[in-house]
Amino acid sequence: MSTGSLHDRLQRLRRLDQLESSILGQPSAEPSLKARLERLVEVATHRERRMAPAALALEELVQGMRVENERGEFFLTETDVHLEVRHGDVPLSRFRTLDPGTVGILTAEPALARFDLSQAVFLDTETTGLAGGAGTAAFLVGLGFVEGERFRVRQYFMRDYHEEPALLHALAEDLGRFRQLVTFNGKMFDLPLLDARYRLNRVRFPLAEVPHFDLLHPARRLWRARLESCRLQALEVELLGLLRVGDLPGEQIPQVYFDYVRRRDARALARVFEHNRQDIVSLAALAVLACQWVEEGRAEDPRDVYSLARVLERARLYERSDAEYRRALALDPGPLRGAALMRLAARARRTGEHAIAAALWEEAAESGELLALRELAVHHEHRRREPGAALEAVDRALRWLEGAGSEVPRARRFATDFAKRRSRLIGKLQRGAPSTSPRRAGTPRAPA
Template sequence: MDLRERLRLLKAAGAARPRAAGSLPSPAPAEETAPRDTTDTAPRPFRLADGLEGHLVTTVAGEAFVVEHRYPLTYRHGPLPLAWPLDLPPTVWPLLGRVAPDFDLRRAAFLDTETTGLAGGTGTYAFLVGIGFFRGDELVIRQYFLRDYPEEEAMLTAVAADLAPVACLVTFNGKTYDWPLLETRYRMNRLRPPLGGAPHLDLLHPARRIWRQRLASCSLQDLERQILGETRVGDVAGSQIPALYFDYLRSGDAAPLAPVLLHNRLDILSLVSLAGWLGHMVADPLGATPDGELLCGDDLYQLGRLFEDRGLLREAVACYEGARQRGVEGVTETALLRRLSFAYKRAQERQQAVAIWEQMVEDGGLSLFPFIELAKYHEHVTRRYDVAEELTVRALAVVERRRALAGPGAAAEYREVLHRLERLRRKQGRPRS
């Protein structure tokens, strides 16, 4: 569908399409069109199509259509019951997403949208807004569906009412796409966006950080299949969803949209399960995963980097050592030992770092950093300048071999090592006090 056709639909689809069973009801009499208080009007059952039974909720801007599903916290989507993330220590969420220490999943909304396109901008509508939240011993998922463009203000008003008691937000790529799009739609309708400044945990970022090296894709559906072990049945591809909505606008037949609502609902369930899985990895990286297996070395390596960036050096060292024992495939052993030794060094555990560098020097190879780090250690800590000079001479030989293989690109390394060697020789020529 080209841009011209899409704009035509956005402007005139509601007026042009025929009314069909399950489409918008006839307008109410004039005396009933005044805004009504939602506290005085109970939701009315409404059937949009087979498999799309929900309720009409009345807002000050009109009526909005919502479908609600409830899941007990014992329900499993993947290897975890939905209650699992609620039992994790609250310290895991700031590590995953740099949110405040008081981030509370019991007061969070898990949000996902389906839109008329992926380009964003003022011409893109969120025609389905799914919100999941914990209530008592259930996970409640409400899906607000835009039956026609004139209902957008009512739909957004109903969504804002659901988000009013929410203290924080959980999404997947929501910081970049879903939430900015919704904020745009609120402003286009002259409404104040809800959740202003609320903490926002976007699971895409920690997921990419941990799995992008060993997985071909970190989309939510791929993580659902490869990490959570869930395979969808009856789902629809995300790329087909905008076309299905435009078909509905033309025909008035909402039945083909039932898989779209299922897709959105499964995304929210996956958000909850993925939050539990990631939180468990951070809380107990060396223990068994929820499916009873141990994390592979590559995942431990990436968790170590996460801990190191957050300043948790002991946790980082534990993950790197675990990765060393279990083996890594996505990174070289040299890269792992470099990270591990520097984490030991930053944690003021120099002897462990020195032991790694000495073993790497003994093993040979073309890695330069263990020679340099050992030379620095003996120059500044043990003051054994002769040993530091010997290591620097050996480092110069490694650089010569690297230059023969890499060509002129290693010239900067050669100058740096040569400068270090000359400085060490000058130091040894000074009178000692």
């Protein structure tokens, strides 16, 4: 160690001792080690307080007002945008032109068959924990809704835990005028959480029984085949063309609120309000976009086209779904080619077009669909009464399994199934008789 560095360290210790003496005064006697440590901690705390910037009140950073009701007081803020303003690539004015039946197609839920997004409330919460549970509270609840020619966002905030009853009371009054609800993963998180908080306050949650459109699951059905993530902010980037700048990550939000309650410094909290506001507006824009994809067939990537076909098939719109499957095949969907052929074959079998189904299964088998070979074996054995052709399909499947090995999910189960089928078919061929006598009309076919 050099003499200069040692000298500098001694000087810093002397300055710290002088600072300690100026703050705490000279001790009357030689202090104990415990007392000495306590004095040093007090000095450090004093220096930290002196260096920390002054706290900024919430009202200085977030435009809003204190609201008082019979249950107490809370903080309320409201912003709005004109419906003609585009949020990314989506104009919110499309609320007015969407068919109310589209949400029912997206979800395949009869209860949502007449769901009007322009009359719904969009809800998102910021909470004291991301895992839920009895100890988790929603300290910020945001609502979005159409009012006239504007889309309004109203945010209810409790500045401390004792303001929760007032917040829930005002929120219930506002929610009472809506009969339809839109969330993103609200069925699993936001609604159970709010319902629990209302129960703890001995009040019934006002939206417990209304039709609820949770966009998360339709979004996954529409876009998961192409996108790595279907989180709200990932969809913003990929589908709306939006990239948030300076946004606060969701996992940091609970700690920001805890820090605010302890220190009353709203600097970081203002970013939570903006995060929540953007979540609500993006939720509305993505709901519009999802409906547009269904109504207009806007999908262009073959993976998206295939996903749209699945959504339409799930809603029993078979003619439209068949058309989208064929469009996906024309666009060369790559790994999804076999799956699209299998869906078309299943549809052909249901409508009694067995020859078409067999041709589609043959094409799917050439694309690597193992189940297509099973369907071909069943078709030749039980429909065409051709055990030789069925055995050929089974042998192709066994050779394919032998080459693929453990790469095939449930390979052992498939191998066992095909081996049993092969033994049965060989027995039929050795007996030199048709696999089954011709069935009379109305006689049920034995299971494959």
